[in-house]
Amino acid sequence: MNTAPVGTQEGRRPPQQITRNLNELLQELRVMQTGVQILTGFLLTVPFTDRFGDLTENQQRLYLGILVTxxxxxxxxxxxxxxxxxxxxxxxxxxxxxxxxxxALAGLVGLAAVSAAVVLLVFDVVLGTRAALIAAAAVALAFTLMWAAVPWRGRTR
Structure with missing residues (x-):
């Protein structure tokens, strides 16, 4: 007997499958949380360092965009x-x-964006804008290949 409330789709899949899917998703999110939280914690300390005042106005705006993301x-x-x-x-x-x-998908996109943007900021501070753009593009490409192209290829086989 289906005890799922009217309007839910829970009756369409076995409850054990839904529970397993939820547990798997929550575990995957825990893995992502650790990386994002460490990165965010690091970002929160940056303005309190001596070198933060040396950043250009554009670099400071980029930093704030990265922090919000x-x-x-x-x-x-x-x-x-x-x-x-x-x-x-x-x-x-x-x-x-x-x-x-x-x-989870939005979180993966956000994590890739933050990672590429952090590389952009750090390379801009250390080596300049041109090197920063190249490095950030390479990181974005690597994320796209590993997190999108590889699974897409596996999906189509």
């Missing part, structure tokens, strides 16, 4: 935990899994 990435990666906590007894696990999937 890192915080927003943290937001989307942690959001499924909140969804689960608020809705898990409401028979909405299928919705939680779908929302967590979207958050």
């Amino acid at each position: 890192a915080v927003l990435t943290t937001l989307v990666i942690v959001a499924p935990v909140c969804y689960h906590r608020l809705l898990f007894r409401q028979g909405r696990r299928d919705w939680i899994v779908a929302a967590a999937q979207r958050c």
Whole structure:
């Protein structure tokens, strides 16, 4: 007998599969959380260093953009935990899994963007704008290849 509330899709997949999917997603998000939180924590200390005042106005704006992107990435990666906590007894696990999937993908995009942008800022400070653009483009390309092209190729086989 299906005890899922009307309007949910939980009755379409076995509850064990939904629970397994949710647990896998939450574990993947925990891995991402660690990286994003360490990076965000590091970014929070930068303005309090002696060299921060040496940054150009554009570099400081880039830094602030990176910081906001890192915080927003943290937001989307942690959001499924909140969804689960608020809705898990409401028979909405299928919705939680779908929302967590979207958050995980958004978190991966955010993590790639923050990583490439950090490389851009650091290379700009150390070597200049041209080297920064090349290094950031290389990092963005590496993320695109490893996180998009490789799985896409595996998916089409």
